[in-house]
Amino acid sequence: MSLLSVRNLVIDYAKTRALDGADLEVAQGETVGLVGESGSGKSTLGSAVGRLLSRAAQRTDGEVVVAGEPVFDLPPDRLRHLRKRHLGFVFQDPIASLDPTMRVGAQLRLVLGRGGDVGFHLARVRLDDPRVTRAYPHQLSGGMAQRVAIAMAMATSPELLVADEPTAALDSQVREEVSNMVFSLAADAGTSILWLSHDLPAVARRCDRVAVMYGGRVVESGPAREVLGRP
Ligand code: ADP
Numbered sequence: 001m002s003l004l005s006v007r008n009l010v011i012d013y014a015k016t017r018a019l020d021g022a023d024l025e026v027a028q029g030e031t032v033g034l035v036g037e038s039g040s041g042k043s044t045l046g047s048a049v050g051r052l053l054s055r056a057a058q059r060t061d062g063e064v065v066v067a068g069e070p071v072f073d074l075p076p077d078r079l080r081h082l083r084k085r086h087l088g089f090v091f092q093d094p095i096a097s098l099d100p101t102m103r104v105g106a107q108l109r110l111v112l113g114r115g116g117d118v119g120f121h122l123a124r125v126r127l128d129d130p131r132v133t134r135a136y137p138h139q140l141s142g143g144m145a146q147r148v149a150i151a152m153a154m155a156t157s158p159e160l161l162v163a164d165e166p167t168a169a170l171d172s173q174v175r176e177e178v179s180n181m182v183f184s185l186a187a188d189a190g191t192s193i194l195w196l197s198h199d200l201p202a203v204a205r206r207c208d209r210v211a212v213m214y215g216g217r218v219v220e221s222g223p224a225r226e227v228l229g230r231p
Pocket residue numbers: 013014016017018036037038039040041042043044045054056
């Protein structure tokens with residue numbers, strides 16, 4: 001059974017049909033790269049997974065099923081539980097996933113709950129430093145803030161991590177390091193990854209499978225070699 005099933009998903013903004021019957025499956029433990037040009041619908045599909053769409057978006061048809069749960073039909077408490085227990089999200093701008101008013105240590109502690117080890121989770125992204133724990137998000141570099149966001153997203157060992165261009169704003173060296181961290185943390189935890197990117201070669205190097213979006217649909221999907229057209 002798939003961990004994530006997106007079936008015939010149609011999502012409209014006021015003047016744009018962003019998803020036009022998108023289908024996608026992600027299996028347990030699988031890493032899938034979702035690629036496509038800007039505007040093809042990647043972000044809309046990624047946020048639909050957690051029903052994190054902007055207010056302007058309307059689901060017109062189709063469904064999203066995560067771990068057997070139909071996310072658009074869940075009552076608020078079940079949806080909150082699903083997001084908390086089964087899903088992790090990271091975005092291009094790490095500040096979007098962090099609380100600007102809370103120190104790093106405090107917000108990580110909040111996610112972990114009682115008995116959680118903040119130092120352990122920061123060490124996993126190589127940030128176990130009292131200065132980081134005490135810092136506010138805006139005091140960190142982009143790469144450091146993204147590593148904190150990754151530590152937060154992975155702290156609960158989610159079944160699926162949705163990563164929407166999390167390295168796009170980083171320098172190329174930091175980009176590699178951060179990507180490596182995400183894939184190795186996910187492998188350790190058995191977490192599936194849906195990695196959104198317009199960088200097909202980078203995705204092809206890391207993901208088990210690549211799905212290509214065009215015009216709000218997934219038009220092709222398969223092992224990276226096949227999608228890249230290499231024998
Ligand atoms: P991608 O992530 O591949 O760049 P998006 O999902 O961001 O694609 O966008 C798909 C389409 O939906 C684009 O035409 C985009 O302009 C439009 N769109 C995205 N977000 C909004 C929004 N909040 N309001 C209106 N249109 C939007």
